[in-house]
Amino acid sequence: MRYNKYLKWFAVASTVGMLLILLGGALVTKTDSGMGCGRHWPGCNGQLIPDEITPEVLIEFSHRLVTGAVGIFIVILAVWSWKAMGHIRETKFLASMAVFFLVLQALIGAAQVLWGQGDFILALHFGISLISFASVLLLTLLIFEVDKKFDADTLHIGLKMKWHTIGVSVYSYIVVYTGALVRHTESGLACGEWPLCRNDVFELPRNLFEWVQMSHRVAAAIIIIWLAIIMVHAIRNYKDQRVIYWGWIIAFIIVALQATTGMLVVLTKLNLYIALLHSLFITLLFGLLTYMILLVSRSRLKK
Numbered sequence: 001m002r003y004n005k006y007l008k009w010f011a012v013a014s015t016v017g018m019l020l021i022l023l024g025g026a027l028v029t030k031t032d033s034g035m036g037c038g039r040h041w042p043g044c045n046g047q048l049i050p051d052e053i054t055p056e057v058l059i060e061f062s063h064r065l066v067t068g069a070v071g072i073f074i075v076i077l078a079v080w081s082w083k084a085m086g087h088i089r090e091t092k093f094l095a096s097m098a099v100f101f102l103v104l105q106a107l108i109g110a111a112q113v114l115w116g117q118g119d120f121i122l123a124l125h126f127g128i129s130l131i132s133f134a135s136v137l138l139l140t141l142l143i144f145e146v147d148k149k150f151d152a153d154t155l156h157i158g159l160k161m162k163w164h165t166i167g168v169s170v171y172s173y174i175v176v177y178t179g180a181l182v183r184h185t186e187s188g189l190a191c192g193e194w195p196l197c198r199n200d201v202f203e204l205p206r207n208l209f210e211w212v213q214m215s216h217r218v219a220a221a222i223i224i225i226w227l228a229i230i231m232v233h234a235i236r237n238y239k240d241q242r243v244i245y246w247g248w249i250i251a252f253i254i255v256a257l258q259a260t261t262g263m264l265v266v267l268t269k270l271n272l273y274i275a276l277l278h279s280l281f282i283t284l285l286f287g288l289l290t291y292m293i294l295l296v297s298r299s300r301l302k303k
Contacts, residue, residue: 007080011140014077017070018133024063025129026279029183030272036060041113067106074102081139094139101132123180127173134290155241155299164230165296169289175223176282178216187212194266224259227252247292254285
């Protein structure tokens with residue numbers, strides 16, 4: 001069955017919109033614009049539309065508008081895809097996940113504005129948005145039937161690769177959380193050097209901010225090594241299955257770019273554009289990893 005072309009384009013628009021929400025949220029945090037509208041939600045500084053526009057107000061209010069508009073898109077996409085392709089086993093689950101986590105991240109954002117939240121709770125905000133983004137992305141891929149294009153139902157993936165895929169995907173969420181914690185605890189420059197906090201390799205971090213920064217660096221190093229191992233395994237054993245072969249090569253390239261931008265964020269003293277690229281790469285990586293999980297769930301066990 002070839003699905004309505006309008007549904008396909010609507011799904012693409014929704015995916016791009018979710019990406020804008022993620023980057024917009026990162027921009028709000030990195031520019032300290034979270035209180036640009038004061039303790040008012042959904043209005044801004046006591047008004048429906050603010051009449052005094054500062055950079056902080058513009059960033060925060062624009063983020064709210066984009067989130068609201070995209071939220072409507074996601075609900076429509078969820079209902080539309082549910083009706084059009086509800087017979088595909090993942091459709092209803094992904095549609096529900098997309099809406100649920102979009103609403104959840106919006107509520108956490110609203111709670112932060114109205115009452116304030118601790119840094120460890122706020123760090124969950126980006127991760128929750130990532131789950132919603134991944135759900136919309138996978139729903140879009142299903143609509144385009146990318147899985148059939150790459151013969152996902154006939155893939156044969158070994159048990160070792162399956163466990164690697166699930167393990168590194170779950171672990172990537174820990175990396176995301178530690179990175180968000182660096183941002184929300186303002187620990188980005190706690191360690192001015194790279195890759196170590198100081199020149200002495202045996203010296204432990206001296207305070208909470210250094211512990212947060214170094215914990216993220218260690219977590220990032222582990223996922224780089226892990227993805228390198230998976231890539232080598234894919235190159236050696238999955239040359240005949242191009243989606244697996246190229247999927248893990250691309251995953252390693254993305255994580256390498258993410259690590260590079262992470263290093264540059266420190267060395268450039270939190271350059272905004274590099275920091276946003278850093279957020280973009282982890283978003284793309286998480287989306288790709290969830291797609292690999294989808295392929296694993298549809299594949300047959302390789303003997």
